[in-house]
Amino acid sequence: MKILEIKNVHKIYNSSEVKVHAVNGVSLDFEKGEFAAIVGPSGSGKTTLLNMIGGLDTPSDGEIIVDQTNLAGLKSSALIDFRMRNIGFVFQSYNLIPVLTAKENVEFIMSLQKWNKKERDDRTFELLKAVGLEDRINSRPSKLSGGQQQRVAVARALASKPKFVLADEPTANLDSKSTETLLDIMEQLNKEEGITFIFSTHDARVVKKARRVITLEDGKVISDERKN
Amino acid sequence: MNNLKLAWRNLWRNRRRTLITSASIFFAVFFALFMRSLQLGSYDHMYKNAIESYTGYIQVQHKDFWEEKIVDNTFPYDRQLEQRILADANVTATIPRFESFALASNGPQTKGVMVMGVDPEKEEHLSKVTDKMVKYKLSAASIELIKQDSNLPEKIKELAPLFENSTYTTASRLQLDLGISDKDAGQWMPAIEQYSRFDNGHIEMGEPGVWVGEKLSSYLKLGIGDTIVLISQGYHATTAAGKYEIKGIVKLPLPDIDNKIVYLPLDICQGLYNAEGNLTSLALAVKDNKDRAIAGTVERIGGLVSGEKRVMEWREMNDVMVSQMDADDKGGQIMLGILYLVIAFGIFGTVLMLTAERKREFGVLVAIGMQKKKLSSVITLEMLLIGMLGLLAGVIVATILILYGVNHPLIFKGEMALMFEEYGMEPQFAFWTIDIYYISQILIVLAMVLLAIVYPLRKIFTMKVVNALRA
Ligand SMILES: Nc1ncnc2c1ncn2[C@@H]1O[C@H](COP(=O)(O)OP(=O)(O)OP(=O)(O)O)[C@@H](O)[C@H]1O
Numbered sequence: 001m002k003i004l005e006i007k008n009v010h011k012i013y014n015s016s017e018v019k020v021h022a023v024n025g026v027s028l029d030f031e032k033g034e035f036a037a038i039v040g041p042s043g044s045g046k047t048t049l050l051n052m053i054g055g056l057d058t059p060s061d062g063e064i065i066v067d068q069t070n071l072a073g074l075k076s077s078a079l080i081d082f083r084m085r086n087i088g089f090v091f092q093s094y095n096l097i098p099v100l101t102a103k104e105n106v107e108f109i110m111s112l113q114k115w116n117k118k119e120r121d122d123r124t125f126e127l128l129k130a131v132g133l134e135d136r137i138n139s140r141p142s143k144l145s146g147g148q149q150q151r152v153a154v155a156r157a158l159a160s161k162p163k164f165v166l167a168d169e170p171t172a173n174l175d176s177k178s179t180e181t182l183l184d185i186m187e188q189l190n191k192e193e194g195i196t197f198i199f200s201t202h203d204a205r206v207v208k209k210a211r212r213v214i215t216l217e218d219g220k221v222i223s224d225e226r227k228n
Numbered sequence: 229m230n231n232l233k234l235a236w237r238n239l240w241r242n243r244r245r246t247l248i249t250s251a252s253i254f255f256a257v258f259f260a261l262f263m264r265s266l267q268l269g270s271y272d273h274m275y276k277n278a279i280e281s282y283t284g285y286i287q288v289q290h291k292d293f294w295e296e297k298i299v300d301n302t303f304p305y306d307r308q309l310e311q312r313i314l315a316d317a318n319v320t321a322t323i324p325r326f327e328s329f330a331l332a333s334n335g336p337q338t339k340g341v342m343v344m345g346v347d348p349e350k351e352e353h354l355s356k357v358t359d360k361m362v363k364y365k366l367s368a369a370s371i372e373l374i375k376q377d378s379n380l381p382e383k384i385k386e387l388a389p390l391f392e393n394s395t396y397t398t399a400s401r402l403q404l405d406l407g408i409s410d411k412d413a414g415q416w417m418p419a420i421e422q423y424s425r426f427d428n429g430h431i432e433m434g435e436p437g438v439w440v441g442e443k444l445s446s447y448l449k450l451g452i453g454d455t456i457v458l459i460s461q462g463y464h465a466t467t468a469a470g471k472y473e474i475k476g477i478v479k480l481p482l483p484d485i486d487n488k489i490v491y492l493p494l495d496i497c498q499g500l501y502n503a504e505g506n507l508t509s510l511a512l513a514v515k516d517n518k519d520r521a522i523a524g525t526v527e528r529i530g531g532l533v534s535g536e537k538r539v540m541e542w543r544e545m546n547d548v549m550v551s552q553m554d555a556d557d558k559g560g561q562i563m564l565g566i567l568y569l570v571i572a573f574g575i576f577g578t579v580l581m582l583t584a585e586r587k588r589e590f591g592v593l594v595a596i597g598m599q600k601k602k603l604s605s606v607i608t609l610e611m612l613l614i615g616m617l618g619l620l621a622g623v624i625v626a627t628i629l630i631l632y633g634v635n636h637p638l639i640f641k642g643e644m645a646l647m648f649e650e651y652g653m654e655p656q657f658a659f660w661t662i663d664i665y666y667i668s669q670i671l672i673v674l675a676m677v678l679l680a681i682v683y684p685l686r687k688i689f690t691m692k693v694v695n696a697l698r699a
């Protein structure tokens with residue numbers, strides 16, 4: 001089942017005198033349950049592509065279809081709502097709302113969606129347990145390590161049962177131990193719960209764990225390999 | 229997680245900045261209210277003093293008297309007209325007066341004075357001169373008596389000489405100068421009142437005799453029983469001159485009048501100026517002194533008086549004071565304007581920093597699904613909370629002090645009192661109670677906060693999530 005189709009997407013930045021073709025005719029399909037890494041040198045267009053997939057940025061040309069919904073057809077507030085219900089995000093850093101505890105951060109989208117308290121509590125606990133932080137539920141982000149913060153971010157991304165989770169270099173600011181823990185958790189969630197992850201990375205150890213590796217260069221896909 | 233809870237948490241993420249911003253709003257609100265109360269209270273007090281001890285709210289005058297205050301510009305005292313004026317619903321009494329100038333002398337001391345021919349009984353309806361008579365005086369003799377009284381404490385004996393020759397219209401004022409608390413008043417004051425009692429005589433229609441202002445009496449070195457000589461020009465350029473015994477000393481709250489006032493019985497005064505039966509003015513005591521009621525009364529009385537006379541209201545008659553107060557009022561408002569400008573910059577600075585600091589956070593929130601409208605209401609709530617914190621604290625503290633001040637006017641004594649009097653003011657701070665001026669100050673602060681909120685809201689609504697995330 002295709003959950004994401006990227007059809008001949010381009011992104012051209014015209015900001016200064018130089019025209020930058022950041023994403024240059026990318027076409028990709030993703031199935032439910034993938035664990036895919038997007039790699040490539042700095043400036044190859046990974047972030048730009050992920051932002052467009054997540055509906056945070058609009059393509060200059062081409063189409064992005066998430067589970068049969070063309071993102072181009074959504075107006076700004078409908079798009080925000082669509083993101084909330086269908087796409088999970090993990091950013092490189094400063095993901096969490098500093099004034100909220102781990103639990104409240106994870107709960108946040110659920111309360112935006114007006115889930116009742118019991119449902120919220122159960123789901124939050126389940127998710128924080130899945131990322132191994134059930135004993136830190138009442139800590140604010142400033143009291144958590146970088147790795148723990150990213151794990152809370154993963155839990156939050158999963159809160160509203162999204163179609164897929166996008167993570168742009170989620171381990172870039174983590175030491176190798178935390179990187180490994182985070183990847184193990186993501187892998188486990190992928191294997192056991194069938195959650196789809198699409199992440200970009202520079203880290204060879206992270207790439208090794210991916211079951212699909214898409215390589216970008218100058219905004220173009222130069223290889224797309226599936227393992228086992 | 230509702231909006232209010234999130235806003236409240238945000239409020240305390242930079243505790244110091246929140247407190248500084250709220251404190252500056254508090255200060256502005258407090259200062260503005262306190263100052264307005266003081267200004268309005270003192271204007272009201274000054275006007276009341278001027279009106280009640282001098283002009284009254286309304287007067288009927290000869291049409292030229294105001295421009296040229298000479299004896300020729302007088303009019304016959306018309307009892308029929310007086311009856312018709314008294315029939316007006318808002319008029320409670322008519323007070324006939326003959327007002328002019330004279331040169332007063334006592335030996336080598338000479339001074340231009342204001343002569344007021346009055347009916348002492350009728351004045352009780354308006355200027356209540358008897359209330360303003362000096363009732364106590366710390367003369368050298370009375371201080372000696374205080375010193376000899378072994379029941380009185382040393383503190384009072386030490387203080388009393390500092391106020392030698394001070395005069396008082398009330399015992400409470402005397403008590404204040406001698407530093408006697410209300411608690412001790414019952415114990416010490418009866419004796420002190422007895423030692424310093426100052427007895428005035430009456431002036432009555434048909435009997436020569438005068439009351440003089442306390443400042444004038446001390447300038448001319450005149451006391452009760454002494455004689456004052458008045459020289460002036462009478463009706464149709466006749467000479468006016470007379471010698472009168474001083475029967476009493478009055479202490480008027482307006483120092484500028486106190487230093488030149490001489491009260492004479494109305495008929496004696498008319499005789500002095502060879503203008504028997506004439507008045508310079510017929511002052512009216514009114515039931516309702518609000519501006520609207522006064523205007524209505526002026527109009528009705530205007531319909532009663534003939535062409536030779538005119539009706540004036542207190543604002544015209546106290547025009548110098550009114551324009552002084554207006555100027556002072558404007559000055560005060562400009563000061564408040566500057567204050568608010570400074571505070572507005574403070575609020576805006578906070579908003580600017582807050583918005584810049586949270587750019588990335590706003591990006592994350594909208595990326596994961598928070599609607600911009602909801603984010604905006606959180607920020608609006610946060611700013612309103614900061615504003616309300618300051619506003620509420622300012623209003624509460626100002627109100628407590630203002631209400632206290634209304635019930636306990638601040639009366640200055642000694643040196644401070646003299647300083648006030650030099651500027652022609654009564655040495656007293658009067659406060660104006662809670663009134664519509666509260667609303668305008670509160671609205672100004674709210675408007676500033678709301679205006680400041682426009683900035684982050686604009687930023688949020690024009691924000692591109694990708695750009696915000698890059699911050
Ligand atoms: N807002 C923008 N305006 C102009 N050019 C941009 C903008 N954002 C990205 N670019 C350019 O587009 C190209 C792709 O950038 P992008 O950030 O997608 O690369 P990346 O693969 O994520 O790199 P990195 O590994 O360093 O994160 C780069 O040349 C970059 O300079």
Ligand SMILES: [Mg+2]
Pocket residue numbers: 046047048168
């Ligand atoms: Mg990137």
